[in-house]
Each structure stands twice: as C-alpha cells, then as structure tokens.
Amino acid sequence: MNMRELNYAEAISEATVQAMEKNNGVFVFGEGVDDVVGIFNTTREAFLKFGAERVIDTPIAENMIAGVALGAGIMGMHPVAVFARTDFMLYAMDQIINHAAKWSFTYGGKMTAPVIYRAIVGRSWGQGPQHSQSLQSLFAHIPGLKVVMPTTAYDAKGLLLASFEEKCPVVFIEHRWLYKEKSDVPEKYYIEPIGKAKVIRVGSDVTIVAISQMVLEALGAAEELQKNGVSAEVIDLRTLRPWDKETIVKSVQKTGYLLIADTGWLSCSISSEIAAKVAEDSFGYLKAPIKRIGMADSPTPSSAKLEEFFYPNRNNIFASINQMMNRNGVNPKMEIDTNKKFSGSF
DSSP states (O other): OOOOEEEEHHHHHHHHHHHHHHHHTTTEEEETTTTTTTTTSHHHHHHHHOOOTEEEESSSHHHHHHHHHHHHHHOOOEEEEESSSSGGGGGGHIIIIIITTTTTHHTTTSOOOEEEEEEEEOOOOOOGGGGSSOOOOHHHHHTTOOOEEOSHHHHHHHHHHHHHHHHHEEEEEEEGGGOOOEEEESSSSSOOOOOOOOOEESSSSSSEEETTTTHHHHHHHHHHHHTTTTOOOEEEEEEESSOOHHHHHHHHHHOOOEEEEEEEESSHHHHHHHOOOOOOOHHHGGGGGEEEEEOOOOOOOSHHHHHHSSSSOOHHHHHHHHHHTTOOOOOOOOOOOOOOOOOSSO
C-alpha cells in the first residue's frame, strides 16, 4: 500500500476528488467552497480540477443548502453540502431531520437520500457561543442519520469515502483543530467502516473512550498515566451513530474502569448514551462509577481566560482517572497548546 503523510484537510480534499472522479453525480456546494482557501483547503483542489459546475458557491442560506442537497440526492446525484460552522446548521434542521433523515422510511425503502452534510466544529480565537459549538449529539439522536466524527487524517479519508457508499444522509463532522494533524494515508481509494470504533492504544487498567479532538488529549493523558504506573486503553469512537458498543464493552470488561471524553456538553449527550449502555450491559465488570469529561455546562465563552475553564484537556482526564481509581498521587500539569492558529476566512 503506497502511503504518504497527509494532514487532515489534505485527506478530506483527496477523498473528495477521488469520489468526484469515481462518480460524476458527486458535487460540492456551500458558502465559500470556491474560495482561495476553500474551507480550510478541503475544497480548493476539487474546485481547481472540476470548476464551478461541480464545486458551487452558494448564498448564505443554510436551509436552502440542505434542501437542495436532499433534492439532488433523491434524484440520483450524491451532493456534499458544506457548513463551515455547525452552529448555522440549526437553520437547516427542518430539511435534515424532518425530510432527509426520514425519506427512505417514508417511502418504504423504495427511495434513498444519499447526501453528505459536512459540518465543522471546534474553537479558535474566541469564536464564542454562536460559532464554535459541538452539536453532534443533536444529530446522533435522530434515526435515519449516520453521524461520523473522525480524528486522524487516515480515518478522515477512509470514513468520508465510506460516506459516499451510503444510501442514507451522513453528517460528517470535522473539528477545526484537527486540520493540520498528520498521519500516513494511502493514495488509493479505500474505505474505513462506519460504525466501528478503533483501539488506538492498548492498555489493561482503564478504558478511555474519546471523540474527535479529545482523542489527542486522551493520548496525552495516557502517556502521563503510563509514567505513573497506569496502563490506559484509548478508543477512538469515530462514529456516533451507529456507535460501536461491542469494542467498548470488551475493553471495559478487561479494565473495569471507563472514562468518556467528548467535545460537547454532557447533558443528553453521546457520552450519556455510552455510559448508560455500558452500565446496563456490563455493570458487574465496573470497579468504580463511570466518569465523563465534556464542556462546561454554559454557552461557549469568547474570553481566552474563560476558555481555559470551559474546554477540558488531558489534565482533566488524568485527574479524573486518578480520582476514579482512588489514586492519590501527583496530578502533573501537562502543557496545553491553547494558541492553535486559525487560518482562513471561516
């Protein structure tokens, strides 16, 4: 397999181009997809190769974008609707939830709605309460949608290409801080299975299930835990609907401890769902109550100082695991990069 190192944005770009080469019905549209920076450089390559007929700039009208995507999908095309901020997808909820998610069900499986809704979440230079929310649990609640949230460049390409093989709507969520993260990525067209988590660090003492950018924080915490005599197994959930209960339960039955780290709020969240299912099915294996890490229960702040308290990190994971395992050792303060550079007009 011919591998090269690509960053997350490059992997999404390459997957998009390969899907467009494979299927003439694939097109990309959204606000600024033809821009010189092309949605963090994820759509620029496609625009340069296929032009404005298949990479289409749109007005600021999210409900229209979602609706046109659905209409094109049910007529045999495979659109990719890009929302540079997940927050503004709230304008499009009627089209996504009331129509796209229910289309196949409404027509008894005789019609399909193959649409990819790309959504971007995360934080950068104080974007605040209306531009940086992680709303993935809203979509994961809805039957008829699949919700994908990859962490690595390898998975970003493989899971995006897998999304093009689906006949149902897929909400494909990307964290802004991951675009420059690199990993080995094959040149060829390949698929990573939707609905399958990945054990990215094998351990024996505690299970950490992490989502999106929190996977990087979990790995940092796991390295520090190892220095302190605790072997942490880290699982990248990758897909929120459907999610991989079997991989998580198998790990928890081995370790007896579970911590879940999400990029969203904890109330009514995917972390709530995972905790509930593990408690229902594997309660007898647990050595302590399940712990969850997520955003503070408030709107997202704009102040950099408040962001330090709002966003959890590897230090919170480390401390929570120590508490869960009744370890009274030192809680080191690992350095956190809170100055990720935000580039682009989005």
